[in-house]
Amino acid sequence: MSCSVHVQFPAGKPITVSVNGISIARDAIQREMQHHPASKPIAAWQQAARALVIRELLLQRAKHLGLTPEPMSEETGRRETDEEALMRAVVEREVTVPEPDDETCRRYYERNRARFRSSDIYEASHILFAAVPENHEDYAQARADAAAVLATLQESPECFAVLAKAYSRCPSAEQGGNLGQITEGQTTPEFERALVSLSPGELCAEPVATRYGFHIIRLERKHDGRVLPYEAVSERIADYLRESVRRRADAQYVARLVSAAKIEGIEIAGADALRVH
Numbered sequence: 001m002s003c004s005v006h007v008q009f010p011a012g013k014p015i016t017v018s019v020n021g022i023s024i025a026r027d028a029i030q031r032e033m034q035h036h037p038a039s040k041p042i043a044a045w046q047q048a049a050r051a052l053v054i055r056e057l058l059l060q061r062a063k064h065l066g067l068t069p070e071p072m073s074e075e076t077g078r079r080e081t082d083e084e085a086l087m088r089a090v091v092e093r094e095v096t097v098p099e100p101d102d103e104t105c106r107r108y109y110e111r112n113r114a115r116f117r118s119s120d121i122y123e124a125s126h127i128l129f130a131a132v133p134e135n136h137e138d139y140a141q142a143r144a145d146a147a148a149v150l151a152t153l154q155e156s157p158e159c160f161a162v163l164a165k166a167y168s169r170c171p172s173a174e175q176g177g178n179l180g181q182i183t184e185g186q187t188t189p190e191f192e193r194a195l196v197s198l199s200p201g202e203l204c205a206e207p208v209a210t211r212y213g214f215h216i217i218r219l220e221r222k223h224d225g226r227v228l229p230y231e232a233v234s235e236r237i238a239d240y241l242r243e244s245v246r247r248r249a250d251a252q253y254v255a256r257l258v259s260a261a262k263i264e265g266i267e268i269a270g271a272d273a274l275r276v277h
Contacts, residue, residue, distance in 0.1 A: 015265045015266075016264070016265050017029065017049050017052070017053065017263075017264065017265030017266050018262075018263070018264045018265060019053050019056040019057055019060065019261060019262075019263055020060060020261050020262050020263075021262070022056060022060070024049065024052050024053065024056060024265075028052060029045060029048050029049050029052060030045075030048075032048035032049075032051055032052055033045055033047075033048040035048070035051070036048050036051065046266060049265070049266045050266055050268050053258075053263055053266060053268060054254055054257075054258075054268070055083070055087065057254070057257045057258065057261055058086070058087040058090050058091070058254075058257070059083060059086055059087065061090050061094075061257060062086040062087065062089060062090045065090065065093065067086055067089050067090065067093070069082035069083075069085040069086050069089070070085055070089065071084070071085040072085065072088075091250060091253065094253060095246075095249050095250055095253045096249070097242065097245050097246045097249050098245065099238075099242065100237075100238050100241040100242055100245070102234075104241065105230075105234055105237045105238050105241065106230060108237055108241060109230050109233065109234075109237055113227050114227075116227055116228045116232075116233045117225050117226065117227045117228070118225040118226055118227075118228060119183040119184050119225050120183070120184070120196075120222060120223065120224055120225045121181050121182070121183055121222070121223040121225070122181070122182045122183070122195055122196070122219060122221075122222055122223075123178075123179075123180065123181055123182075123219075123220040123221040123222070123223075124178075124179050124182055124195055124217060124218065124219055124220060125160060125161075125164065125172070125176065125177040125178045125179060125217075125218045125220060126164075126168070126170065126172070126177050126179060126191075126215045126216060126217045126218070127146075127149060127160075127163060127164045127167055127168040127170075127173075127177050127215065127216040128168045128169050128170040128173075128212060128213055128214075128215055129142040129143075129145050129146040129149075129167065129168075129169065129207070129213050129214045129215075130142065130169035130170075130212060130213040131143075131213040131214070132211075132213070133211075139213075142213050142214050143207060143209075143214055145167070145214075146207035146214035146215070146216055147206070147207055149163055149167055149216060150203070150204075150206070150207060150216050153203055153216065154203065157203065157218075160176065160177060160218060161176025161177065161178075162176075164176050164177030165177075169213070177218075178220075181223075182195070188210040188211065188212070190208055190209060190210045191208060191210050191215060191217065194208040194215075194217055195217055195219060198217070198218075198219035199219065200219055200220065200221050200222055201218070201219070201220070202218070202219055203216065203217070203218050204216060204217045204218075
């Protein structure tokens, strides 16, 4: 099912967009808008128009160079259109991207060592008193039960596994509440904040509320992350730097095409070339 979007321009009249005298059809811009979501239709229209202007510039350049389309197929099975193949060929022919050498990669590694640190690993146990906030009575009871059991554990921490089997509504109850090894992002934010604040062997000071109910958490052990050796991440760094340089080079190339062209109906700033290409 298709739908049309009416864009109200400041002057109240449709704007004609052209590139070196070649007009871009209004319905083509309307169709392109679906790929450029924005808070207002006029913003989506402008982004779509800029994208089609750059597309037209590249196709005009391909024609000037006498290129013929040689579409490639992706791993998913999708095949490039002739126009996509021509635009790719223009960029491949006219944009040179130097390969990042080992010295450059090592320098990036040394300046960004924190990015290549493995995650801390936490071995934790918990007791879950299941309840949902919407059920006020059950939620209040779960909080009270958790507080009572936590008080018992503060006096007798050796009873954790027994009490977990008796009270916890998590499958881990069968293992005495043991959750195994946990890394960042594997639990709810509230659980994680409480967990990382604990020292090995320490219980949380009060029940921790999450969307599942209330938890009593104990950190068993912590294994600090370590900075990965350069050899383990060198290819990842090279790929990142290569892509970063390519994006800048592509944007600079498109900016040169824009500056040399006669474009009417839409303005294209330098940042637009990087965003829409």
